[in-house]
Amino acid sequence: MKLLLSGCFLLWSTGILIGLAIPSSLSAQETGIDTLHLDISKAKAIFLQRNLTLLANQYNIDISKAQVEQAKVWDNPILNTDQNVYDGKFFRHTTENGVQYGQVYIEVQQLIRTAGKIKKGTQLARDNVLNNEAAFKDVMRNLKYLLTTDLNNLSQLQQTAGIFQAEMHTMQVLVKGMDEMLKTGDVSRKENIRIKAVLFSLQNDYADNIRQQVDLQKEIGQLLQLKEDVWVVADAGQPLPAERINQLRIGDLRDLALQNRPDLQLSKGQQVFQQHNIAYQKALAVPDITISPEYDRLNSYVPNYVGLGISLPLPLFNRNKGNIRAAELTAKQADLLVIQLQDQVGKEVLAAWQKLKNATALFDNENTQLKDDYESLMKNMTESYQRREVSLIEFIDFFDAYKDTRTKQYQQIANQRNAVAELNYSIHQDIIQL
Incomplete structure (x- = not known):
């Protein structure tokens, strides 16, 4: 009996040591798809080249630049003419028996926009160019932040998956050994079920981990336009030194x-646009003039009549007061939105800075030493369990504590890196490189 018991304990302890030595494997290897190792800088380079949302928004800038050129041009002249057709002699323009034949009438109308409407409209178009450039930068800022946090979270999940896989391997060996011992009566059914319950819990944790990884893989794949058979391995699992922070x-x-944020630049750009729009709406209240030089060969009071017509609408009813008032109110609204956003920016920076300080404070020497102590103590616990110096329950409790501690350590790293990403995002500048 003692020989059988020693053999089973040797089997368990060997399985535990092997499990602890297994590196974090990937579900990509299990499915046979290609893996792509990505750090933050490499992912951002791919993002700038491939992201379709970014490329599509780039066209807004080009579109607005084309609209600037269109805003500069004058209205086309309008040509009016008529010819006699009743006698079937369309080009009968002769004098017969002292009588002139053939009517010719030509009029060219040219609209002249007054009060600097073209100049003011062009200025509005230029404002739109600047606003679209700021909007593009803001889209890029949001997408880069999403990409960065996705990679940080994916790295944390993949490192945690390695812990689950190692512990599942260990527990599978234990379950197999204890099933044999249960047959010989060397362990109770209660202990056997307890080990299987631990394994079942690990398997559920691992399955949930993979589910979260798959969601992140989908999002990262969309951001980088990766092929469907690519599984990303995130190289973003190192904590950042406290000195720089x-x-x-x-x-x-x-x-x-306040200087860099593109959403604030966009809000200020809208503020400028609305001020220019007030001037443009006031210009629209000034009537435009249409000049019409004309030539009439025979249909006027004298032959070969040459005249000049001038027409303009009389501003009796519509003086564009409603649009002017609306533009003035919109400008006041834009002023308030700038003030509100400036306050929001300050609060976002403060919150991100506080999160980063708090996350970094956890990485002191004691926490770093805790990881090393747990690794060595886990091996000692295995040897103690082999010698039956600790009970199965004590071993399982330590086993769970090891898993929880290592998982939280990886989560702390992800929290710190995400806090850096949030700070960079709130400032729109890589204050700290990831």
Whole structure:
């Protein structure tokens, strides 16, 4: 009996040691699809080249530049003419028996826009170019932030999956050994079920982990336009040193954000646009003039009549007051939105800075030492369990504590890196490189 028990304990302990030595494998290997190792910088380079949302928004800038050129041009002249057709002699333009034949009438109308409408309309088009450029930068800022946090979270999940896989392998070996011992009566059915329950819990945790990975793989694949058979391995699992982070000053960060943020630039651009729109709406209240030089060969009071017509609408009823008032109110609204967004930017920077400081404070020497202590103690626990110096329950409790601690350590790294990404996002500048 002792020989059988020692053999089973040797089998279990060997399985545990092997499980702890297994590296974090990937579900990509299980499915046979290609893997792509990506760090943040490499992913951003691919993103700038391939992201379709970004490329589509780039066209908005080109479209608005084309509209600037269109806004500069004058209206086309209008040609009016008529010819006699009743006698079937369309080109009968002769004098017979002292009588002139053949009517010719030509009029050219040219609309002249007054009050600088073309200049003011062109200025509005130029404002739209700047606003579309700011909008494009803001789209890029949001997508880059999404990509960065996705890679950070994917790295954390993949590292955690490695822990689950190692522990599942260990528990599978234990379950197999204890099933044999259950047949010989060396362990109770209660202990056997307890081990299987731990394995079942691990398998559920691992399945949920893979589900979250798949969601992130889909999102990253869309952002980078990757092929469907590519599985991304995120190289974003290292904590960042505290020295650089502790040097950051909230006042400097807030000033940078107010200077750099494209959404704030867009809001200020809308503010300028609305001021220019007031001037444009006032210009629209001024009537435009139509000049019409004309020539009439025979149908006027004298032959070969040459005249000049001038026409303009009389601003008796419509003086564009409603549109002018609407433009003035919209300008006041834009002023308030700028003030509101400036306040929002300051609060976002402060919140991101506080999150980063708090996340970095967790990475002290004691927490770093905790990881090393847990790794070595896990091996010692295995040997103690082999010698039956600890009970099965004590071993399982330590096993669960090891899993929870290592999982939380990876989560802390992801939290810190995401806090850096949020700070960079709130400022629109890579204050700290990931």
